[in-house]
Amino acid sequence: MTYASSGPRNALVIGATRHFGEQIVSALEAAGHAMAFSFEKAAATLDLVVINSPVEPRRIRFRAMTDADFVQPLEQQLYEFVEAVQFAAPRMAAGGSIVQVASRAHLGTWDGVDVAAAGGACVAMARSMALELGPMGIRVNTLAAGYVGEAGDDAQAREDLAATVAWLGCDASRLISGETILLDQGRSLQMALAARQ
Numbered sequence: 001m002t003y004a005s006s007g008p009r010n011a012l013v014i015g016a017t018r019h020f021g022e023q024i025v026s027a028l029e030a031a032g033h034a035m036a037f038s039f040e041k042a043a044a045t046l047d048l049v050v051i052n053s054p055v056e057p058r059r060i061r062f063r064a065m066t067d068a069d070f071v072q073p074l075e076q077q078l079y080e081f082v083e084a085v086q087f088a089a090p091r092m093a094a095g096g097s098i099v100q101v102a103s104r105a106h107l108g109t110w111d112g113v114d115v116a117a118a119g120g121a122c123v124a125m126a127r128s129m130a131l132e133l134g135p136m137g138i139r140v141n142t143l144a145a146g147y148v149g150e151a152g153d154d155a156q157a158r159e160d161l162a163a164t165v166a167w168l169g170c171d172a173s174r175l176i177s178g179e180t181i182l183l184d185q186g187r188s189l190q191m192a193l194a195a196r197q
Contacts, residue, residue: 010043011035011169014084015052019148020101023162024052031166039087048097048169049088053077055103055119056148059111073118077102081122085129085140094137099168100126101161104144104184119144123180130178139177141168146184157185 011033016025028035028048036042053076060069081100088098105112105119123142130140145161146152161183167173182188 009033009047009169010045011048011050012039012042012046012084012088013037013050013052014080015050015054015101018052019054020145020158020161021052023158024050024101024165027159027162027166028169031170033169042088042091044091045093046088046091046096047093048099049084049092050099050101050165050169051081051084052101053080053122054101054145054148055105055115057109057112057150058115060114061111062113065114070114070117073115074121077115077118078121078125081125089133089136089138092136092138095171095174096136096138097169097173098129098133098138098140099165100140100142101165102142102144103147104182104188105147106144106180107188126180127178134177139168139174141176141178142180143168144180144182144184146187150187152185152187157183 011028013025013035015021016037025035033048085098100122102122103119105115106123109116126140126142133140143161143164164183168176
């Protein structure tokens, strides 16, 4: 399904070359967005910002985890999110939308305390950003997808995720802000079972 934007809209997509990026770009093009992929190329005014930060399980047991192991997920998920929103928010008018594509790691993950901690911080930060930017008419939401390469990470799932990004960038979703939307085909409901495997 294609979600048309209401008139020309400028989008900034961070992480377009990562997993999910190709599908996100195609969906936004179909919706009529003019896109940039770096701060330097971004339009003077922005309507949509997408921070695509897919997560791959790293399989590090907590007792073996070092401080350095926490740095990579924090840099890619949290710090990049902060940098992008700080850049974009002053360039956004009422009706603007910020979408982070992350993972369901904030719910807890086996052998992944590092990505879970970063994911939880991103969810909390998105809700707080939504509170602060809401009076300016700017929405902030998180899409919590499954992990890269896990069962269910197929072409159709990536297309569906991209369609959800496009929906969050159009007026049809204007009531949605501060939310974390799970896009994992119900797999988070089976986490207890997965932990025993």
